[in-house]
Amino acid sequence: MPELTLTLRHRRAGAPLRELGDYERAGGYAALKRALANLEADEVLYQLHRSGLRGRGGAGFPMGRKASFLPKDAPLRKYLVCNADESEPGTFKDREIMEMDPFELLEGMALAGYAIGAQRGYIYIRGEYNHHAEVLASAIVQARRGGYLGEEIARSRYSFDITLYRGAGAYICGEETALLESLEGKRGQPRLKPPFPAVAGLYASPTLINNVETLASVPTIIERGADWYAALGTEKSPGTKVFSVSGHVLRPGNYEVVLGETTLRELVFEMAGGLRPGRRFKACWPGGSSVPVLAEQHLDTPLDYESLNAAGTFLGSGGCIVMDDSGCIVRASLRLAHFYRHESCGKCTPCREGTGWLERILQRMVDGEGRMEDLALLEALFGRIGGKCLCALADGAVAPIQSALRLFRDEFVRVVEEGSPRPEPMVEAAVAAGA
Amino acid sequence: MTAAEIRTHIDPMRPEFADQRSLILPALRFAQREKGYLTLDDLEAVAEATDLTPAYVEGVATFYDRLYLRPVGRWVLSVCVTLPCMLRGCDELIDHLCDRLGVPPGGTTEDGLFTLQEAQCLGACDRAPAIQVNAEDMLGPTTPEEADRLLERLREAPAPDAYVR
Amino acid sequence: MTRRAPRSDYARIDPAAPDAVSFELNGRVVTAPAGTMLVDAAWAHGIEIPIFCYEARIGAPIGACRMCLVAVDGLRGLTTACSTPVAAEMVVRTDTPEVRAAQDGVLELLLANHPLDCPVCDKGGECPLQDRTFRFGPGRSRFIEPKRHFPKPLELSPVIALDRERCIACFRCVRFSQDVAQDRNLAWQERGPRSQIATETGEPYEGRFTGNVIDLCPVGALTSIPYRFIARPWDVFNAPSVCHLCPVGCNTDLSMREGKLMRVTGRPEPNPAVEEGWLCDRGRFAHGGEAADAPARLKRAILREGSPARASDLEAAVVAAAWRLDTAKAPAVLVGPDATVEEAFLAQELAAGPLGGAPLARLGIPGAALAPLRGLAGAQLGELDAADLVAVVGGDPANQQPVVELRVRKARRRGAAVVVAGPRPTALDAVAEVLRTAPGRLAEAMAALGRLLEAAAAPIVLWDEADLAAEPDAAAALARLVAAHPGARQLELAADVNGAGLRALGIPAEGVLEAALEARVDALLCVHADPLTAPGAARWARALDRVATVVAIATHESPITRRAAVALPALSRYEDEGVLVSMAGRAQRLRPGARPADGAAAGWEILAALGHRLGAPVAHRSSREAFEAAASSRLAFTGLSYASLGVSGQVIGPTPAPPPSGAGAPAEPAGEGLALVAMTEMFGDASAWRAGALAAWRTGAAVSLNPAEAGRLGLVGAARVEVASPEGRCVLPLRIDAALPEGGAFVALGAPGSGAEALLPPDRHAVRVTLTAAA
Numbered sequence A: 001m002p003e004l005t006l007t008l009r010h011r012r013a014g015a016p017l018r019e020l021g022d023y024e025r026a027g028g029y030a031a032l033k034r035a036l037a038n039l040e041a042d043e044v045l046y047q048l049h050r051s052g053l054r055g056r057g058g059a060g061f062p063m064g065r066k067a068s069f070l071p072k073d074a075p076l077r078k079y080l081v082c083n084a085d086e087s088e089p090g091t092f093k094d095r096e097i098m099e100m101d102p103f104e105l106l107e108g109m110a111l112a113g114y115a116i117g118a119q120r121g122y123i124y125i126r127g128e129y130n131h132h133a134e135v136l137a138s139a140i141v142q143a144r145r146g147g148y149l150g151e152e153i154a155r156s157r158y159s160f161d162i163t164l165y166r167g168a169g170a171y172i173c174g175e176e177t178a179l180l181e182s183l184e185g186k187r188g189q190p191r192l193k194p195p196f197p198a199v200a201g202l203y204a205s206p207t208l209i210n211n212v213e214t215l216a217s218v219p220t221i222i223e224r225g226a227d228w229y230a231a232l233g234t235e236k237s238p239g240t241k242v243f244s245v246s247g248h249v250l251r252p253g254n255y256e257v258v259l260g261e262t263t264l265r266e267l268v269f270e271m272a273g274g275l276r277p278g279r280r281f282k283a284c285w286p287g288g289s290s291v292p293v294l295a296e297q298h299l300d301t302p303l304d305y306e307s308l309n310a311a312g313t314f315l316g317s318g319g320c321i322v323m324d325d326s327g328c329i330v331r332a333s334l335r336l337a338h339f340y341r342h343e344s345c346g347k348c349t350p351c352r353e354g355t356g357w358l359e360r361i362l363q364r365m366v367d368g369e370g371r372m373e374d375l376a377l378l379e380a381l382f383g384r385i386g387g388k389c390l391c392a393l394a395d396g397a398v399a400p401i402q403s404a405l406r407l408f409r410d411e412f413v414r415v416v417e418e419g420s421p422r423p424e425p426m427v428e429a430a431v432a433a434g435a
Numbered sequence B: 001m002t003a004a005e006i007r008t009h010i011d012p013m014r015p016e017f018a019d020q021r022s023l024i025l026p027a028l029r030f031a032q033r034e035k036g037y038l039t040l041d042d043l044e045a046v047a048e049a050t051d052l053t054p055a056y057v058e059g060v061a062t063f064y065d066r067l068y069l070r071p072v073g074r075w076v077l078s079v080c081v082t083l084p085c086m087l088r089g090c091d092e093l094i095d096h097l098c099d100r101l102g103v104p105p106g107g108t109t110e111d112g113l114f115t116l117q118e119a120q121c122l123g124a125c126d127r128a129p130a131i132q133v134n135a136e137d138m139l140g141p142t143t144p145e146e147a148d149r150l151l152e153r154l155r156e157a158p159a160p161d162a163y164v165r
Numbered sequence C: 001m002t003r004r005a006p007r008s009d010y011a012r013i014d015p016a017a018p019d020a021v022s023f024e025l026n027g028r029v030v031t032a033p034a035g036t037m038l039v040d041a042a043w044a045h046g047i048e049i050p051i052f053c054y055e056a057r058i059g060a061p062i063g064a065c066r067m068c069l070v071a072v073d074g075l076r077g078l079t080t081a082c083s084t085p086v087a088a089e090m091v092v093r094t095d096t097p098e099v100r101a102a103q104d105g106v107l108e109l110l111l112a113n114h115p116l117d118c119p120v121c122d123k124g125g126e127c128p129l130q131d132r133t134f135r136f137g138p139g140r141s142r143f144i145e146p147k148r149h150f151p152k153p154l155e156l157s158p159v160i161a162l163d164r165e166r167c168i169a170c171f172r173c174v175r176f177s178q179d180v181a182q183d184r185n186l187a188w189q190e191r192g193p194r195s196q197i198a199t200e201t202g203e204p205y206e207g208r209f210t211g212n213v214i215d216l217c218p219v220g221a222l223t224s225i226p227y228r229f230i231a232r233p234w235d236v237f238n239a240p241s242v243c244h245l246c247p248v249g250c251n252t253d254l255s256m257r258e259g260k261l262m263r264v265t266g267r268p269e270p271n272p273a274v275e276e277g278w279l280c281d282r283g284r285f286a287h288g289g290e291a292a293d294a295p296a297r298l299k300r301a302i303l304r305e306g307s308p309a310r311a312s313d314l315e316a317a318v319v320a321a322a323w324r325l326d327t328a329k330a331p332a333v334l335v336g337p338d339a340t341v342e343e344a345f346l347a348q349e350l351a352a353g354p355l356g357g358a359p360l361a362r363l364g365i366p367g368a369a370l371a372p373l374r375g376l377a378g379a380q381l382g383e384l385d386a387a388d389l390v391a392v393v394g395g396d397p398a399n400q401q402p403v404v405e406l407r408v409r410k411a412r413r414r415g416a417a418v419v420v421a422g423p424r425p426t427a428l429d430a431v432a433e434v435l436r437t438a439p440g441r442l443a444e445a446m447a448a449l450g451r452l453l454e455a456a457a458a459p460i461v462l463w464d465e466a467d468l469a470a471e472p473d474a475a476a477a478l479a480r481l482v483a484a485h486p487g488a489r490q491l492e493l494a495a496d497v498n499g500a501g502l503r504a505l506g507i508p509a510e511g512v513l514e515a516a517l518e519a520r521v522d523a524l525l526c527v528h529a530d531p532l533t534a535p536g537a538a539r540w541a542r543a544l545d546r547v548a549t550v551v552a553i554a555t556h557e558s559p560i561t562r563r564a565a566v567a568l569p570a571l572s573r574y575e576d577e578g579v580l581v582s583m584a585g586r587a588q589r590l591r592p593g594a595r596p597a598d599g600a601a602a603g604w605e606i607l608a609a610l611g612h613r614l615g616a617p618v619a620h621r622s623s624r625e626a627f628e629a630a631a632s633s634r635l636a637f638t639g640l641s642y643a644s645l646g647v648s649g650q651v652i653g654p655t656p657a658p659p660p661s662g663a664g665a666p667a668e669p670a671g672e673g674l675a676l677v678a679m680t681e682m683f684g685d686a687s688a689w690r691a692g693a694l695a696a697w698r699t700g701a702a703v704s705l706n707p708a709e710a711g712r713l714g715l716v717g718a719a720r721v722e723v724a725s726p727e728g729r730c731v732l733p734l735r736i737d738a739a740l741p742e743g744g745a746f747v748a749l750g751a752p753g754s755g756a757e758a759l760l761p762p763d764r765h766a767v768r769v770t771l772t773a774a775a
């Protein structure tokens, strides 16, 4: 069975785990209690290292390794920051974790905080997740009452508390250094690196930043053991990952799978219910909208970091956007270009000016005013934007469009010649199909 | 909102931040609860409460989509227009709402009840096309008929005590 | 005079510094100190890596514009050279096809939305964007979409226009406002392509240093309103000069066209020891008041042989003046605080020679109690960068020596602790530990100051000349503290523009007034001196009643030129040459940036002509010769010449100090009532009042009180009060200000015509004042 529910613990329990008691009954906080009673901070860090857990926010950097970059004996305070900005188009897995398994995140943060020696953690949650912030806020209060946050938690000598910090609507604040700027009360514009947050992060202090799903995976690792976890999946992609499937599928939703054991085809056609009758798979952005697009020939790619890289894309955040043959790739590209233009923070020249230019070229094409030389112009622009900026937003703006032009060049040519008609909407069909 | 009111809200949080400038977003979000948007006076009050200049506060406030520096309606309808929602009909939904409300995207109805705005991915792609009313949980999938029912319900509903957006 | 060189944005480095490492640059092995940014290191080796956002003076690089991408071996992709420190063995290429393509690419994107209005843009011809496009940029643009458009330039403030279309988002101006000046009134607003610089909606950009953003802007987005459309860079000539409006001595660059001074800007090559390229808004915008046709200029010589007064040509007036002085039985000479070294030296020669040993004094503070402090190890302003503690004792540098504020803020940014001691709330309080003292009680702060100094390794003490002259006990205590600390240095916050230069020539501040009061002076030659508007004005007015003849050499009309039998118009500081010595002892050259006003002559020339008429041999045919003569006869100037001063000046030698006297004992303020605390507003003096460009910011005379104090005196609700000291009295508007401490009457000096100077004694001894409501 490739679907394995670890992080989406509430699914195993069959009910939301928003009450501390429910979470404890479902085995929650066993890991924290055990770790604080029996393990040194270093040992927890070692377990994280050994588990091979990779960051689930998009970059896939091994969490244990990142945590070990924090200077050991720095006189400065250390901070743990949870990136709950989840704004990558097509991604809604953190939302489910925070809404249904809030304590799992809090427990994971306490464990990670203990591992790095942080006394305070922050959850930076996107401004639009109001309901979810309320669930988390209530969980934080319950955890404090239950002795899992605050002074000397779980009857140990370790103190750790969490501040919930709410954004106000800006995708870029998911980029870790922009997040730190925003959390420091500045405009959320990314910082020049180095220094990396591990050395000089929040308030110029050593800081570990991880995604919600990454941190929510920690209790399972500590509970079942790093070796058990590492044995799941492939060597370079251990464990499970939640994929958010959206777009032209009949059962959009989150699916947690063992990495490497499921193919894109299985995810789309079995778990997510496949396409509308009579429709053909056309394209898929498997890791959120910032990754190169895949086409039909890639359907048998196993879902893990290496296999997706080999297919020319990234696992990213696991937001898998599916488009069937009713969709127009140029129109889709335009919509993404619009997103990145709207969300560019405006700091770097290529991103600020380039995303808008991309959008305008694609808009002209969709409006039937494209020119053949625009294809070459697009290609030139990709090179002028991609790899030229401070943060990866600009690369994320280029990747899906550049790959689309490569894989679907004929369609771009056709749109230049004929424009792009609006497709038939799917929502009614989907609702009819009981999605 | 006055600086004193904002202070009563942010003062308890002060110990949680090593640099008090971090209080600016909580202060702005709180100040916005009163009217649902921020006036220049509100920005000045936030500046006073956080010991920053009004220009700085305005610079921060204008960075974020969900802080409004112009009046908005009682209900701000945010319709996601990003790719996953587009694939499931958000363009038709927006057109329908524009039609019903008689305003273009970004517009506010004359009775001040509704502001219709395009939003970027709301993290609700499984409910596409998704729509969010103020900052309540996302609704969807939203067919035109459901959108009509939503408008009806909101027209009847009393104004919220505080505008959380 | 030269054509303006392109503003050089790179920090100067010393490739041969002891800590230099070697690395490879475009195939050449070169050296630079480890840690210098690649852009600066490359520039030092003759390779230009183009930049826009980088500005070493503003702070750490932000890497935003992406113009400076280069290839560094071992790093993936290209790297921003502005933020990459040099390391040993590094291999860097700035000329690969990828680098060229990246530069070309960034420029194409920058120009995509940039208007093509160079022919009508004030920046055209001296525009880094234009310049770099020419050298690194695209031959053509493929952008066919409509460009971003904003209706018209905005008035960001009365002196700065903002053309939003032209902005390339380099963030320099905003970082200047946020991090350097820290007025924080200019911010970046909105996000992404919509983003732009802005003030608070509806408010102008206010600050004391706002004009620097014009110099910083690498395009024509921020331009000077007084300068707008006035001149094109190619018909402008530039001269490096020095600002004469306060004793800091900021190095300036004068732009002139067709003989007129068009603007004053920071130096393209900043002087790191002084202003580091920054100017205050007075230094930048006040020059209009000194133009040849400005209303307040003394345009013709005036003769008052009996009455009525009549205009005269200068020749005849000089003859008349010489005759007056020649026939006087007891002539004396008074030199003003901003007379140049040359003028003061010639005045000395005149007094000693043809005038037969006439007494000569400068209009300034005697400050006998300050000698011990002045004798201690001194610091240049630039050395604040390396201080770990900056103590400001008395005064209000933000208003009086404005650029000092920027240097102290910079020291703070670099980690120095700052302490401010004194009775006045000042702008620096925001970044300092404040030791608020009662008026006249600076000595109270010494114990705390001593503890702070002790804890520091390299402290620098900035002390206010006027305040410490008035409080000899504090001066003595401070001198002891600094002397006891092996690493401590001191820097005087001087009251007078060229006070240090006049002292170095050996000119005392006493003698003439005393003699005149005793009717021992019958003719007084005032060289850029107006004793009727200076502290001590009341006593001087009494003294002048006993002086039969006044001869005044002056640039502007003033009470003394109106009182003079002969008034001789002198060239302004923008029209003349000369040397001024800054408060840190730097001798720096004024250079003409405007054609001499008709009917006026250089001050040194008038003095030389007077000497000649009085029978002295013609010794000096130019100010250069006059300076050389001073250098060969005055120890402090030994070895200096115009050539050796160059464009950035030289520190003069030690000034012979009179034996210290009067130290130690607290000086009891004279009179009754509240202690008078003299205040200076940056835009409150005659230079600001004369300048049309500063009209919106001028401040007038006033006396300010703490509300409780006003209540005790029964002055609540009074609009104007009569203020009386043992010296004199005047009527001033009353302000109530809760930020002020009790116990003092805070009197703003400097506003023309206020008469507030009459309250003070000439030696700045502390006084008390009584206040009564005026009708």
Ligand SMILES: Cc1cc2nc3c(=O)[nH]c(=O)nc-3n(C[C@H](O)[C@H](O)[C@H](O)COP(=O)(O)O)c2cc1C
Residues within 6 Å of the ligand: A054, A055, A056, A057, A058, A059, A060, A061, A063, A083, A084, A085, A086, A087, A088, A171, A172, A173, A174, A175, A176, A177, A209, A210, A211, A212, A214, A215, A391, A392, A393, A396
């Ligand atoms: C433009 C941009 C947006 C991002 N948004 C998010 C986000 O919403 N959530 C997230 O966890 N990571 C996001 N990231 C990735 C973060 O920068 C960072 O890599 C991540 O938070 C690290 O956590 P992880 O190692 O647990 O994945 C974003 C990155 C970029 C460049």
Ligand code: SF4
Residues within 6 Å of the ligand: A172, A189, A190, A343, A344, A345, A346, A347, A348, A349, A351, A352, A389, A390, A391, A392, A393, A394, A395
């Ligand atoms: S790449 Fe875009 S979003 Fe990222 S820092 Fe640069 S301008 Fe901002």
Ligand code: FES
Residues within 6 Å of the ligand: C050, C051, C052, C053, C054, C062, C063, C064, C065, C066, C067, C068, C069, C080, C081, C082, C083
């Ligand atoms: S100068 Fe390096 S990025 Fe702007």
